[in-house]
Amino acid sequence: MIRLQTRGEASRVMALxxxxxxVTLTVVTGAILFEALGKPAGPxxxxxxxxxxxxxxxxSELLVKATPLVLIGIxxxxxxxxxxxxxxxxxxxxxxxxxGGALAxxxxxxxxxxxxxxxxxxxxxxxxxxxxxxxxxxxxFNANEILVSLMLTYVAGxxxxxxVSGPLRDPDGFNFPESRxxxxxxxxxxxxxxxxxxxxxxxxxxxxxxxxxxLSRTILGFQLKVLGDAPRAASFAGYREPRxxxxxxxxxxxxxxxxxxxxxxxxxxxxxxSISPGYGFTAIIVAFLGRLHPLGVLIGGLMMALxxxxxxNAQIAIGLPVSVTGVFQGVLLFYVxxxxxxxxxxxxxxxxxxVKA
Amino acid sequence: xxTDNPNTDPAFTAPASAAPPSRAPGxxxxxxxxxxxxxxxxVVANDDVSLSIKSAxxxxxxxxxxxxxxxxxxxxxGVLQPDSGDMLWEGEPVHLTGPSDARKHGIGMVFQxxxxxxxxxxxxxxxxxxxSPGEGGPSRADLPDLIREVSRKYGLPLEPERVVHDLSVxxxxxxxxxxxxxxxxxxxxxxxxxxxxxxxEAEQLFETLRRLSAxxxxxxxxxxxxxxxxxxxxxxxxxxxxxxxxxxxxxxESTQSLARMMIGAAPKPPDRDGAKSLxxxxxxxxxxSQPALSAFGVALKNIDLKLHGGEIVGVAGVAGNGQNELMxxxxxxxxxxxxxxxxxxDRPFGRIGPRRRRVAGxxxxxxxxxxxxxxxxxxxxxxxxxxxxxxxxxxxxxWIDSAKRDGFTTEVIEQFNVKTRGTAAEARSLSGGNLQxxxxxxxxAQKPSILIVNQPTWGVDxxxxxxxxxxxxxxxxxxxxxxxxxxxxxxxxxxxxxxxVMADGRLSEAVETAKLTVEEIGLMMGGHLxxxxxxxx
Numbered sequence: 017m018i019r020l021q022t023r024g025e026a027s028r029v030m031a032l033x034x035x036x037x038x039v040t041l042t043v044v045t046g047a048i049l050f051e052a053l054g055k056p057a058g059p060x061x062x063x064x065x066x067x068x069x070x071x072x073x074x075x076s077e078l079l080v081k082a083t084p085l086v087l088i089g090i091x092x093x094x095x096x097x098x099x100x101x102x103x104x105x106x107x108x109x110x111x112x113x114x115x116g117g118a119l120a121x122x123x124x125x126x127x128x129x130x131x132x133x134x135x136x137x138x139x140x141x142x143x144x145x146x147x148x149x150x151x152x153x154x155x156x157f158n159a160n161e162i163l164v165s166l167m168l169t170y171v172a173g174x175x176x177x178x179x180v181s182g183p184l185r186d187p188d189g190f191n192f193p194e195s196r197x198x199x200x201x202x203x204x205x206x207x208x209x210x211x212x213x214x215x216x217x218x219x220x221x222x223x224x225x226x227x228x229x230x231l232s233r234t235i236l237g238f239q240l241k242v243l244g245d246a247p248r249a250a251s252f253a254g255y256r257e258p259r260x261x262x263x264x265x266x267x268x269x270x271x272x273x274x275x276x277x278x279x280x281x282x283x284x285x286x287x288x289x290s291i292s293p294g295y296g297f298t299a300i301i302v303a304f305l306g307r308l309h310p311l312g313v314l315i316g317g318l319m320m321a322l323x324x325x326x327x328x329n330a331q332i333a334i335g336l337p338v339s340v341t342g343v344f345q346g347v348l349l350f351y352v353x354x355x356x357x358x359x360x361x362x363x364x365x366x367x368x369x370x371v372k373a
Numbered sequence: 374x375x376t377d378n379p380n381t382d383p384a385f386t387a388p389a390s391a392a393p394p395s396r397a398p399g400x401x402x403x404x405x406x407x408x409x410x411x412x413x414x415x416v417v418a419n420d421d422v423s424l425s426i427k428s429a430x431x432x433x434x435x436x437x438x439x440x441x442x443x444x445x446x447x448x449x450x451g452v453l454q455p456d457s458g459d460m461l462w463e464g465e466p467v468h469l470t471g472p473s474d475a476r477k478h479g480i481g482m483v484f485q486x487x488x489x490x491x492x493x494x495x496x497x498x499x500x501x502x503x504x505s506p507g508e509g510g511p512s513r514a515d516l517p518d519l520i521r522e523v524s525r526k527y528g529l530p531l532e533p534e535r536v537v538h539d540l541s542v543x544x545x546x547x548x549x550x551x552x553x554x555x556x557x558x559x560x561x562x563x564x565x566x567x568x569x570x571x572x573x574e575a576e577q578l579f580e581t582l583r584r585l586s587a588x589x590x591x592x593x594x595x596x597x598x599x600x601x602x603x604x605x606x607x608x609x610x611x612x613x614x615x616x617x618x619x620x621x622x623x624x625x626e627s628t629q630s631l632a633r634m635m636i637g638a639a640p641k642p643p644d645r646d647g648a649k650s651l652x653x654x655x656x657x658x659x660x661x662s663q664p665a666l667s668a669f670g671v672a673l674k675n676i677d678l679k680l681h682g683g684e685i686v687g688v689a690g691v692a693g694n695g696q697n698e699l700m701x702x703x704x705x706x707x708x709x710x711x712x713x714x715x716x717x718x719d720r721p722f723g724r725i726g727p728r729r730r731r732v733a734g735x736x737x738x739x740x741x742x743x744x745x746x747x748x749x750x751x752x753x754x755x756x757x758x759x760x761x762x763x764x765x766x767x768x769x770x771x772w773i774d775s776a777k778r779d780g781f782t783t784e785v786i787e788q789f790n791v792k793t794r795g796t797a798a799e800a801r802s803l804s805g806g807n808l809q810x811x812x813x814x815x816x817x818a819q820k821p822s823i824l825i826v827n828q829p830t831w832g833v834d835x836x837x838x839x840x841x842x843x844x845x846x847x848x849x850x851x852x853x854x855x856x857x858x859x860x861x862x863x864x865x866x867x868x869x870x871x872x873x874v875m876a877d878g879r880l881s882e883a884v885e886t887a888k889l890t891v892e893e894i895g896l897m898m899g900g901h902l903x904x905x906x907x908x909x910x
Contacts, residue, residue: 233772233773233775234771234772234773235758235762235768235771235772235773236771238755238758238773241751242748242751242759245748245749245750245751246744246745246747246750246751248741248744248745249744249745249746249747249759251706252704252706252727252737252739252745252746252759253728253758253760254705254706254726254727254728254729254730254731256726
C-alpha cells in the first residue's frame with residue numbers, strides 16, 4: 017500500500033531535488049515513447065539532449081532560444097509569486113515585437129545609435145500596454161486576468177498578421193506577409209562572429225540578477241511574496257493589492273514585450289507572423305520548473321530551450337515528428353507539478369509499522 | 374493524586390457495551406491506553422502514556438500547549454498512529470486506521486482547530502462526516518432538520534444552509550460539536566470547547582455533557598480553564614512534557630494545585646497597581662457604522678468608544694457579533710467614507726490605511742495568528758517586516774535592512790521568550806502559544822501608544838497566557854491605551870479597567886470592571902443590554 021504522509025514542514029532538499037526527479041522521469045518517459053515510435057531510445061536521446069550541446073553552433077542556438085524564455089519567465093514568476101496569473105505573455109511578446117519593430121521600420125535606414133535603445137524601450141512599453149488591459153479590468157471590474165490575458169494573445173496574433181500583410185508589408189516582398197529585413201542599426205549585435213547568439217542573452221542574465229535582488233532585498237518584492245503567500249496577512253500589513261497587481265502585470269508584460277523586440281531584432285530580423293514558437297506559453301513552464309525563483313528560471317529556461325533545439329535536431333537526425341517537442345514540454349510540466357507533492361508529503365510504502373495490535 | 378492502574382486484566386474482556394452504564398469501580402474500562410509512545414522528527418510528543426476511561430465518565434486531560442495532549446487525542450481518534458504501546462477499546466485490542474474507523478467504534482471528536490471545508494454549507498460539512506444513507510446515516514433531505522433539532526436541544530444555534538466561509542470561529546465550533554453529537558458517540562473528545570461561549574452557554578454545554586454522561590457516554594475533556602475542569606470532571610490526567618505526571622480527582626484539588634501539576638509551578642496572577650492615573654484620549658471611535666463584510670456577517674452600528682492612555686478597555690461578546698468587522702475597521706483593512714470615524718490623538722484616520730495608522734502610534738494583533746497576523750510559510754524575520762517595517766525603520770527607501778530586521782526579531786524572541794529555532798524559522802513551525810507570543814510581542818516591542826488586540830490568549834497555554842496578559846498590563850502602565858477584544862471573561866476581568874460588550878454589531882458603554890459582575894456581562898452578551906443596565910442601576 018502506498019500512502020502519503022505530511023512532512024509537517026516543507027522539505028528544502030525536496031524543493032531542490034523535485035525538479036531533478038521530474039526531469040529524470042521525463043527522460044525515462046521519453047525513452048519509452050521513442051521505443052514505441054520504433055526509434056532506438058539511446059541514439060534518439062543522444063540526438064535530443066547531448067548532440068546540441070556538443071557544438072559551438074548548438075550552444076549559440078541554445079542561448080538564442082533561452083533568451084526570450086528566461087526574460088518572460090522572470091516576469092511571470094514574479095507575478096505568480098503574488099498570485100497574479102498572467103497567461104498572456106505570448107500576446108505581450110507579440111505587441112512588444114510590433115511596437116519595437118514598427119519603430120525600426122519607421123526609421124528604416126536611419127543610422128542612429130539611439131535607434132536600438134529606442135526599440136527596446138518601445139517594445140517594453142508595448143508589452144506593458146497589452147498587460148495593462150487585464151490589469152485594469154481586474155482592478156476595476158474584478159475580471160479574471162487569466163482569461164483576459166489569454167484571449168488578448170489571439171487578438172495580438174491577428175493584429176500582427178494584419179500589419180505584416182498590410183501597412184508594414186515589405187514593398188519588394190512579392191506579397192509575402194513579411195516586413196522588410198531590419199537594417200544594421202536596428203539589429204542587436206551578435207556576441208561572437210558567425211554565430212546567432214546576441215546581446216539579448218546578456219540582457220536576460222541581467223534581468224535574472226535584478227529580479228533576484230528585487231525579490232530578496234526590496235520591500236516591494238517582499239510585499240508581492242506576502243500577497244501570494246498569505247493575502248490576509250498582506251491586508252493586515254496594509255499592502256495595497258491593486259498597486260501590486262498593476263505592478264505584477266506591467267512587469268510581466270514589459271519583460272515579455274522586451275523579449276519580443278529582442279527576438280525580432282536579434283534572431284528573426286524582421287516582422288512576420290511566426291516570430292515566436294510559443295515562447296510566451298513555454299515560459300509558464302519555465303517559471304514553475306524554476307520554482308518561481310530567478311536562478312531556477314535561468315536553469316529552467318536553458319532546459320526548455322534544449323527541448324526546442326533537441327527536438328529540431330532529432331527531427332533532422334532521426335526523423336521524429338515535430339510535435340514530439342510539444343509532448344516533451346507537456347510531460348515535463350506534468351512531472352514538475354506532480355513532484356511538487358514531494359515537498360510537503362513523503363511517500364510511505366507498506367502498512368504503518370511499530371503498532372502492536 | 375493516586376494513579377489508577379490501567380486495567381489490563383484479561384478477565385475484564387466482556388463486551389462493555391452490553392453492560393448497563395455504571396460507575397462502580399469494577400466496571401471494565403471503555404478505553405485503556407498502556408505505554409503509548411509517539412515521536413516526531415524533532416520531539417517525543419508522548420512517552421509511556423497510560424490512562425483509562427470508563428463509560429459515562431467525564432475525564433479531564435490537562436496540560437500546557439506542547440505537553441502532548443493534541444498528539445494523544447489524535448491517536449485516540451485515529452488521526453495519528455502510535456509508534457508503540459497498546460490501546461484497548463471495550464476490552465479488545467484495537468488498531469484505529471483513521472478517524473472514520475474511530476467513529477465506527479463510537480469515538481467522536483470536536484477539534485480545537487476546525488477541519489471544515491470553507492466553501493461548503495454547514496449541512497454539507499456535517500454530511501461529509503456522517504455515514505452515507507446506505508450505511509445507516511441520515512438522508513440528505515432529513516439532515517437539516519436533524520441539525521436544527523440537535524442544535525436547539527443543546528443550545529448551539531446553527532443555520533444548516535449557511536456557508537462556512539462566512540461564519541465566525543465561534544459558529545464554526547458549534548458545527549463541530551453538533552457534527553459529533555449527531556453520531557451518538559460512546560466517547561466524545563472535546564478540545565477546548567468553551568473558549569467561545571458565554572458563561573450561560575458554557576453552563577448549558579456542561580448540562581449537555583452531564584446529560585450525555587448520564588446516558589452512558591464517556592467524555593474526554595481538554596481545557597486550560599482549571600475552574601471548568603473542577604466543576605465538570607470527575608477524573609483528571611495531567612500531562613507535562615509528553616509524560617503523565619498525575620492522575621487525580623479534580624473536585625478534591627484546588628485551582629492552584631491543578632495549575633501546579635500542569636506547569637510545575639502555580640501561574641503568577643497578573644499584577645495590578647491599585648491607583649491609576651488616566652492619560653489623555655489616545656484613540657477614539659466616533660459613531661462608526663459599517664456594512665457587514667459578507668452576506669452573513671454583522672454590520673457595525675453607531676459604535677462609540679474612547680481609549681485613554683494608561684487604561685485597558687476590554688470588549689466582551691460572543692464570537693460573530695461584529696468583532697471581526699470591528700477589528701477590520703480599527704486596523705484599517707476596511708475603511709469607510711468618514712474620516713472622523715476613527716481618531717488617533719484627535720487626528721482623523723477613518724480613511725487612512727494600516728501602515729500610516731501604525732506610524733501614528735497604533736499597533737494591532739488580529740485574532741488569527743496563522744495567515745492573518747503572520748504569513749505561515751515565511752520566516753519570523755520576514756514576519757517582522759509585516760507590521761514593524763515602517764515604525765521600526767526596518768527598511769530604508771524601499772530596501773530591506775536585514776541586520777535591523779533580524780535584530781528586531783531577535784529582540785522580540787528574547788523579550789517574549791518565544792521558543793523557536795531562531796529568526797529563520799517559518800511561522801508555521803511554532804506552536805500556537807509561541808506564535809501568539811511572537812505576534813503580540815512584535816507589536817509591543819514597537820512601543821505603540823495604542824494597542825488593539827483581538828483574542829490575545831485564544832488557545833494559548835496558561836504560562837504563555839499569563840506572560841501575554843502581563844505584557845499588556847505593563848504596556849498600559851507605561852501610558853499606552855490598550856483595547857482587548859476577547860471571549861474569555863476571566864481574562865477581561867483580570868486585565869481590564871473598563872469593559873464594554875458587543876452584541877449584534879452594537880457596542881455597549883464601557884463600564885468600570887469593579888462595578889460589573891460576570892452575570893451582568895452574560896446578559897449583555899445575550900443582547901439584553903437594557904436589562905443588564907437596569908439590573909446595575
